[in-house]
Amino acid sequence: MGLARGADVGVVQGVGDRVWKFIWGLNVPPKLIHFIWRACSGVLAVKSNLFRRHCCPDDICPSCGVDSETVLHALYLCPSIRQYWEASGFEELLSNTATTSVSSWVIEAIELLHGDEKGRFLAMLWAMWAIRNDKIFEEEQRCPDVTILGLVRMVAEYQGYKNACVGGGGRVLAADVGSGAWSVPNVGETKINCDAAMFDGGEVGLGAVGRNALGEIVFVASRRCRAGWSVDVAEAKALEFGLEIAKRLEMEVVVLESDALNVVKAVSKRAFSRNSLGMCVSDICRYFSLLAVKNICHVKRGGNTVAHLTARICHIAGEERIYVTDFPTPVTSLAELDLI
Template sequence: MVKSAYRLHEGDNPTVAEPSSWEKDKWIWSRLWKSQVWPQIKLFFWQLCHDAIATKVNLAKRVECDNTMCPMCFASLETGTHLFRDCFIAQGVWEELQLTGREEQYGIEVRDWVEGWWRDMLSLEREKIMVACWAIWEARNRTVFEGVRVRMEQIVWRVEDVLAEIAGNGEGKEVWEPHVAEAVAVAVLEGLVEAVRAGHDLIIVESDCSRVVDALKTRKTGRSSFFLVIDDILRICSSFVDVVWSHTSRINNEVAHALAHVSPGVVGKTVWIDQLPPVAEALLVLKY
């Protein structure tokens, strides 16, 4: 059914009409649907702007709901405004994405908040907000339905991964879960420690984990445990004359990938100096 863009006031001349809410906010929807993000993110964000997502407060309007508290912080009722603007998890996401300082200036409704942000923003910033809201909702659903507590920095990483994939920067790269990226960083750190002990001074580090390589190349900082490991890696690099960071594809990194799966049940680390395990040695023979 197609609705008219205009509505008449009672007693008004039938030839005179006032723009409807849709017409007044048309600029928001045109920017939303033209955004270069995934279709499911556009649809989600449209629903969010209409306060039509299944927050606990919205569900309580339709069915009996014993608990309407925010599952992320347990500090307030779970409304759209709270979950995406006021919750400390959301505020941490906006801070990490450098999108703070605007969200408190506009009304209490989600659409007021979006309108206030979007008016003076570039399209890339608008898209970042859309993806971030979608990632927050994704993390919220994992908490509610899977019992998984998603950390703020994990949401930020998810946003960065999605934006990179949308932009095409992630083409050919693996999408890494945050805990796996941290494990890769620890492996790099341990490898450099062994290189120091062996007296090496010219180092090339190759990894198929783009998150680790990018963080080391740009010396990116953060508050998560992942970045604590990155800091340790950068500090130990002062022990070498030169260190080169290189991202490589999974196909070109099969030896390291095979080594990582040699003893998955062993806790701790394993160091091979003069002889490699048979599986890695066989790959070296095939490749070189």
């Protein structure tokens, strides 16, 4: 079962206290809490609410021009934003979530998610509202991918800062988990951020972005493959792809960075084996003798958004794109955010 298309009740009867305690207890920025509270209350300025208050002549969604624009429609059901949910990793969970109100939908989805996924889901909701408003009110629209990844990163950084200040629920070793923010490499080094994106049909996107000590982009590389790889193997292939491009461009001193902690550990420990990941580790380490690879580091997802976006540039299996000038605008916009 999916969402009821007419559902737009703020708080269903008998759930009110639970909803408010739940919302105000979320570990996300106060602005996001306030947005979620307004969404769950059903008071966002969507067309159905404005029409009910005689502020506009109809309640038709300004984005799709077909359905009544309720809060649920604006944040999830509208065809104009479904593509972003489908690429988010949450689509399967949300499509099986049966609700009759925004509040119970949000709570049910959050309760099915774990750890950092909760913050990413709420950041996605916030981004959907920002994208909707950009389309309607802004002459020059921001790239939706930049909006999404920027808000996801902001929420992740807030959570990391708050956990560092008040203490988290478990012991985290500094050597195991990297920073939540991207940082520039040393002078003379090129830092290469790598990531993989999993698509339907066994297709995988690989992304690698090299930047210098000023934070300037040196190259952007994306490749799409048809392969039945596991997530860890795909992440390892992304690292290998980044090194392949560095070798092609004759780079000297290289620092690798990935948000795949298991893969970073495996490469750091030279964990060679006969399984798929072990063979990938072996292939990666071969490049260490061909390039001056100074280090391989882990960075949290919020610090790897540029590579994450780059992994989605190619749309056809077998396609490869390499930029050394005239970099894609969404990538440069995200790279600029890393320097703030």
